[in-house]
Amino acid sequence: MSCENPTTDTDALMPRRKKYDKSRTCVKCKENVGNIVVRHAVYCRACFVPLMTFRFRRSLEPFVNAKPDGPRRTALKPLGHLTIGFSGGLGSSVLLNLIHRCYVSPDPALLNQDGGKDHPSKDPVWRKVFVCYVETCDAIPGTKDRTEEIRNLVQGLNGVEFIPLRIQDAFDISWWRKISPKNLPFIPTDASVQSPSSALQAYLGSLPTSTALATTVGMLTRVLLQYTAFQTGSSHLVLGTSLTSLAVSLISSISQGGGFHVKEEAQEEWFPYPVAFAQGQVKSVRIIRPLRDVSTKECAVWAWWARLDVIGREQWEWPGTKPGLGRLTKDFIRGLEKDYPSTVSAIVRTCAKLAPKGETSGRCMLCERPAQAGVQEWKARIAIRSWKEPAHSNTPPSVASADALAPYLCYVCHTTLTSRGTRALPSLFASISTGHTPAVPTWTSSRVTQLHSAAAAQDSFLDVETDEPVVVSRRKMGQEELRQALNGFILED
């Protein structure tokens, strides 16, 4: 087909390029007229349902058993229960629907009725299924509390148990005491902060950029879900991150220095420190994103055809600031998905092939992900941070504040807490004063307590692999010596 001159022949405009290959007939059954275009391939509604179900199960089931499946598929026998991280958004609504129809209340429309492995058996795969929701309205001013709306939605499903959390639980000592082993020592920090909400707002109010705020809220939510999943005896935590959302989080994370965590962004195996936590059969939680091969468009079509009630998540911008990196990345990826849909899949597949360089040096005290060795040395080489020579010390931080934790943070968390924008930010929480050092999440305080316990014993050191104190010899500390070591942590009466 040649291009004519459009100025003389107005009908000779180049025809719009089709968004699909070949014809409008379904590429799978080759009989029905297609209903949806998925990355240039056309599917009818009847073939779309099993396609979506297959992709979901392919991303989840090989990782259900303690030892991930090889070429031969075995029966699904997880070590523990299942926790679903539910945000109310599109992806997690679709995930909840698929989990419920595949494993809790098997729907023959999704599973092969001819029998075999796909036949809904009498024994459920998961003994218990929990749906955990973290309310973030106290972190983001002006947003609505949707806990009751989500509770009503989840309670409409049989066979699942609802666990509501609030993001300020990350700073709630009573929450930490509930989920941590009884004999685990813990000294709370920052006596001046009275309530978890105040501690949360003080922490968020001290962040330097809107990017840092979004990253921190996401991090706190994820770690809360991880600890809750472990506490419920769940061996698996599933999140509703779609292919599109995963591409956004990968690019956004990498742009903030999170290249070392590129594998963890897709899937990870997490266990809490210290070893005292691992007293039951479940020693770790496998965090899986079963919709990572399913685009947002496919999720939307599934939700529409299944008549799902999607409550949604509010979009929020810090007033008076530029959009953060997460928002900019999301807009970029959405534009790509509209015009070049295969590129989104290419981003995720390429990131899956990456193997970060460098060694791991323990675990970040904030985000609980592997910390790359040499972060502080690298930062010292590339920028002047202080006119004074940095003090090198093996002594743990005397105050578990964000500033003092620098040597124990990964690159992303350090950058999140210390990067500076080009202009001063308006105050996020007017009622919170910024004079004192903000508290840190309870799991971070717990790690600091362990470090102090090890240092106070003086003759012990921390195991490099597990961060567990290894006692070489013991001696009794005097009361005054112990009080001085823990002085900064003791609450006023």
Add this chain to the structure above:
Amino acid sequence: MSSINVKIEFGGGLELLFSNQRSHRVSIPAKVPLSSKPEDAEKSPEDKPADITYLMYWLRDNLLKEREELFIENGSVRPGILVLVNDTDWELEGEGEYAIQEGDEIVFISTLHGG
């Protein structure tokens, strides 16, 4: 001037921009100016059958209550909004150039609230 009756549905939170009402029955002209943008309509004497692009501007001018930029961007629906025509992806029907028929059901679904 003849008109055609169309059923419009909003999903995924998009209904919040349209009086929080998910379902609407509207009546639009069967023939519309060649340029779907109302601001350019007077300059184009020729007409064409009403299409999705025209419907989009019609909805903006007659039903949309707030935040136009969350619905329309650069002459089309904002990226992240999925359009179904009679349960079929509008990419299979010619996108904005699909000529609307009497009794069609057009669905606009927002995918902007993530995972």
